[in-house]
Amino acid sequence: MFRTLLIANRGEIACRVIRTARRLGIRSVAVFSEADAGAQHVALADEAHPIGPARASESYLRIDRILAAAQASGAEAIHPGYGFLSENAGFAEACAGAGIAFVGPPPEAIRAMGSKAESKQLMEAAGVPIVPGYHGEEQAEAHLAHQAARIGFPILIKASAGGGGKGMRPVLRAEEFAAALAGARREAKAAFGDDRVLLERYLQRPRHVEVQVFADRHGNTIHLHTRDCSVQRRHQKVLEEAPAPDLSPALRARLHEAAIAAARAVGYVSAGTVEFIVEGEDAFFMEMNTRLQVEHPVTEMVTGLDLVEWQLRIAAGEALPLPEAPAPHGHSVEVRLYAEDPAADFRPSTGPLRRFALPDPAPDLRIESGVRQGDAITPFYDPMIAKLVAWGGDREAALARLGTALDACRIAGITSNLGFLQRLVAHPAMRAAELDTGFATRFAAELQPPRRPAPVLALAAAALEALLPATGTVADPWDRRDGWRLQGQGSQLLLLADGEAQHRLRLSHAASGWRMAVEGAEVTLAGQRQDGALHLVLDGVVHRIPVLRDGEAIQVMLPEGGWTLRLLDPYAPPGGEVAGQGRLAAPIPGRVVQVLVKEGESVSRGQVLAVLEAMKTELRITAPADGVVAHIGCAAGDTVEEGTEIVTLAGA
Structure with a gap:
């Protein structure tokens, strides 16, 4: 058995391999990117080596840096986990060349099964049944369209070189084939560096x-x-x-x-x-x-x-x-x-x-x-x-x-x-x-049922969480939440956003808690935080409700579901967000794959304006309404942060 094992991966699989290695008496070596310097797998390992910036292409996909870490640590074997280099025949060959055991199959098997087209041909020769389709080398669009018609719609376009759903498009009708093929090729090229595809009959209930x-x-x-x-x-x-x-x-x-x-x-x-x-x-x-x-x-x-x-x-x-x-x-x-x-x-x-x-x-x-x-x-x-x-x-x-x-x-x-x-x-x-x-x-x-309006119990729990002090004691009279006033009892107004809906709650202090006016009704509430949850008394009935607070967001979990309510300023003037309605921004950081419109172009509601790739997922930025492209804030290939302008529409 090996004495030292390097794990060329991250996340839960790296943690899993480290724990097994420890049970077997094997010393574990982790590798990590700049984004993972404080990660759990780094803390668990006996030794950990930095291998580059956060992007996988500059760290977890760098064969040279992983092998350098293995040689520096004296590792006799490398476990690739899953993802990243785990199905990379070149990596398996590089390990062998460096005198390090690759914990996986031989490079020839990886190559044979790494190509969907080649693997289908091998399986057919071995007597393993395959789905009717086209797995050939000719990739001209007209030839693929002809093969699709031969197989018969519906068909499935699949990236020849990959997996995980990348480069995969079901096509129900012939007129949809060209657009689906272009999308599958683009995604396959971005994910695997290879835009070849194969075609298969699309089974209806597989x-x-x-x-x-x-x-x-x-x-x-x-x-x-x-x-x-x-x-x-x-x-x-x-x-x-x-x-x-x-x-x-x-x-x-x-x-x-x-x-x-x-x-x-x-x-x-x-x-x-x-x-x-x-x-x-x-x-x-x-x-x-x-x-x-x-x-x-x-x-x-x-x-x-x-x-x-x-x-x-x-x-x-x-x-x-x-x-x-x-x-x-x-x-x-x-x-x-x-x-x-x-x-x-x-x-x-x-x-x-x-x-x-x-x-x-x-x-x-x-x-x-x-x-x-x-x-x-x-x-x-x-x-x-x-x-x-x-x-x-x-x-x-x-x-x-x-x-x-x-x-x-x-x-x-x-x-x-x-x-x-x-x-x-x-x-x-x-x-x-x-x-x-x-x-x-x-x-x-x-x-994924439609969002249900927050029930009174959820609103009461959110209100109580907002009213209770952050700590168990009130150190300053200005921190008091009981409605005390020098010249009489006061009340407090809370505004809670529930998706697009808003709830105005008027709360006034009562002998054993608060009276809350909400949507034409009045209820009483009291309670405290205890054992990681709220013990809420609503109209005399006691409820134990898990509530999580994150800034202005309050997450309430009831047996029938959860609601995330956001505290708003009840005195802010309405309509403050109207000016930004036509600005479509990146929902998360990522890379712009395509910008499909030009400034001055008229677009219709639902039209795809740009394609963003992030976290192994392709996101489509679509028009929320009919309008005209007023400005484009990025270009294909740009790396954008969350909130970066992608497209701004006039009249949207």
Whole structure:
């Protein structure tokens, strides 16, 4: 076994590998960018080396700097984690050239499976079923359009060189093909440096089922059962579970056999994931990820194995620890907690994690996170902040455990998908395993319901949080919040913004608290902060309500949902924001990919004006109304900060 291991990654996977290395008595070495100098994986490692600026292209993707850190630390092996260089054949070759073991497959296998087109051809030759499509080298637009017509619409355009939903576009009709192809090529070029695409028949209700495989250098290859990863947004996974539910024994056996055949066809070594599209009893090879997957913990939970340890042992030349997969025990479900706004098409969110509390780990609950309270979510990396992995004796028990864990999460400072995940796990169709890759879209109305007005209980909790002193004592008479006046009792006006709506609350002091006039009614409230929550007495009824305060924003969490209310100045003149309505700014820091309009051009509501890339996501800046482009504040290729003008419209 190795004595020193360098982890060429960041976040929760780096933390996970470091913990496994420590258990095995291996000294761990971390690398970090300037943005990650205070990160959790740096604090956990035995040694940590800086490798450059925040941008991944100048740090985590710099092979020369990572190898220099490995050589300076005496590392005998490098674990690439997932993402960044984990599927880079050149990196695996560079490690071998430097005399350092690469914890992963051989470069030839990475190359073979890294090209979707080449991998499809290899799989077809190996007898692994593939989706009907076009995987050729000819990339002229007219030829691709002809092939699309031959396959028959709907089709799916996919980047040949990548994954993670980048460069992927479903096309339902022939007239949409040219625009979709241009968008897929642009995104593929930006993400992978390669704009080649392939075409496949677009299945209507497919499931995304994958098989975990492992192989060693002694000719042994086994599977470790199935996972279902059908629930996705932006073609990226949100919920995964093992084993995949509702597969017939015959289909499950065919998937296992096909996955092993796929691995053997490329001389595979180490951990890999063979992904399939499944519809009914039909299964087609989709791609092979030549690395550990984000969702590997669900496999570990049902097999009792440490897959990182297996990777290290195989990289050290050992044989597979087991001759075949142990039978799965129970069921496991994982969700990915992201810093993103589901209501804004899952747009990434940046900022400090002012409050970040997750439930305690337990034998039936695993928590994996690379961030801590106070850390910043930056625009430079993937916005995933944690994974919650639950186990149960059966699928129903696992989902129930996961729901309880999600209810215990507390997040403030950034927008997250927590509420979306809570509704997802509790949804009747999820409980019934009615799974396919369109699940999140099909049930969007229930998973992302329209904003409900804040109930009186939420308004009262926000008002009480605003009225209570920041500390337990009042040091100055001007800090008193009880409405005391020298010549009689006074009242206080609070203005709370609830999305677009505003609520004016008039509060006056009463013998045991406050009287609050709100929307034509009057209620009484009192209470105090206790045990991390508000103990609120509303009209005599006691409520324990988690409330998080972040500046002027007050987040109130009730059993039926959460509301973020913002304190406004009740005496400010109305209409102060009208002047800026036509100015469209960058919602988060990123890089301008395209500006699609010119000054003086007339545009219509919903028209795409510019495309911004940030946090592995392409964001479209659209016109909120008909208007004329008055000014363009950036150009393609510019790096912009949050709030930077992109386009300003007149008449919008």
